[in-house]
Amino acid sequence: MSRKINARADGAILVNKLTVKDATHLVKTEGGSLSTGQIAFRAITILAIAAFTARAIVIGQATAWHLFLPMVGEYLALLLALPVLTVFVRDPELRREASRSLRWTAGLLVLASLWIASRAYDAEISWTAQAKVELSRFLDWITSHQMHWPILGAMAAMIAGLPGRVAAFHRHGPPFMAVGLGCAMRIVVPLFGCFLLPVVASGKFPVVWVIWTILLLSELGALAMHWDLQRRLAKRGIEV
Numbered sequence: 001m002s003r004k005i006n007a008r009a010d011g012a013i014l015v016n017k018l019t020v021k022d023a024t025h026l027v028k029t030e031g032g033s034l035s036t037g038q039i040a041f042r043a044i045t046i047l048a049i050a051a052f053t054a055r056a057i058v059i060g061q062a063t064a065w066h067l068f069l070p071m072v073g074e075y076l077a078l079l080l081a082l083p084v085l086t087v088f089v090r091d092p093e094l095r096r097e098a099s100r101s102l103r104w105t106a107g108l109l110v111l112a113s114l115w116i117a118s119r120a121y122d123a124e125i126s127w128t129a130q131a132k133v134e135l136s137r138f139l140d141w142i143t144s145h146q147m148h149w150p151i152l153g154a155m156a157a158m159i160a161g162l163p164g165r166v167a168a169f170h171r172h173g174p175p176f177m178a179v180g181l182g183c184a185m186r187i188v189v190p191l192f193g194c195f196l197l198p199v200v201a202s203g204k205f206p207v208v209w210v211i212w213t214i215l216l217l218s219e220l221g222a223l224a225m226h227w228d229l230q231r232r233l234a235k236r237g238i239e240v
Contacts, residue, residue, distance in 0.1 A: 020238065023229045027240045030222075031161075032168040033230040039223065045157040046219045050212070052150035057208055060146030064208045067215060069147055070154035077155040079105050081162060082176065089166060097176040172240075 012020045027033060034042070049070055056062040082101040086094055113127075120130035142148050169176050233240060 018229075020233070020236065023233060024238065024240055027226065027230050027233065028168070028172045030226050031165055032171060033234070033240045034164075034226065038164060039227055042157075042161075042223050043220070045153070045160075046216070046223065049150050049153045049157065050216045050219075052153055053147075053212060056146040056150060057212065060144065062145040062147055062208065064211050066142075066145055066147045067208065067211050069142065070150045073151040073155045074158045077158045081159060085162065085166065091170070094166075094169060094176065 053062070053067060053070065056066065079101045082094075082098040086098045116131050116134055117127055119134065120127045123130060142151065165176060230240060
């Protein structure tokens with residue numbers, strides 16, 4: 001059970017300008033406090049996906065655009081897994097989250113269908129024939145650059161972490177997965193990486209490796225921040 005924090009503690013500063021209340025909220029949205037094993041598992045999966053992506057850059061000549069595909073795979077796995085979870089976990093709030101994921105999935109399917117219909121109209125062929133062409137082209141774009149392994153790794157890591165997410169959802173309530181530290185670090189780290197722009201512009205360091213480094217640092221940075229915040233809260237006797 002989470003310990004209740006009194007109003008005075010809520011407004012207390014935990015670190016820099018971050019209050020105890022805000023820090024507690026951040027940790028909750030990231031799935032609550034993580035055990036040492038969970039921290040290690042996340043670190044290992046982050047490094048493994050980064051290694052597969054580096055392999056894709058070296059062997060498959062993956063471009064900067066390919067590097068964002070593992071994140072897309074994560075979110076697709078989450079969207080598809082939520083409705084399945086409701087079959088095994090009877091929870092009204094989780095059912096609402098699953099309904100939202102179904103709406104997002106339906107929206108993505110509609111956009112993809114409209115794109116295929118537009119291409120089919122231009123090529124003067126049937127929708128199904130064009131769908132096969134587009135699917136084959138998309139899969140070839142992934143596999144020819146060896147990006148299927150990091151995508152599958154990211155999706156597997158997301159699915160493996162779902163039990164912990166469900167447990168945190170029962171403790172803290174919705175949302176099932178919020179825009180938390182991970183998303184924030186993917187914005188903050190690139191901003192700090194702007195000082196590399198002159199190096200990239202000069203051609204001394206390929207942009208694909210710059211983005212690879214930024215994404216890796218953002219993932220590890222988010223995990224390190226999560227661990228640091230829960231450690232600081234624990235020192236104050238606050239369990240999240």
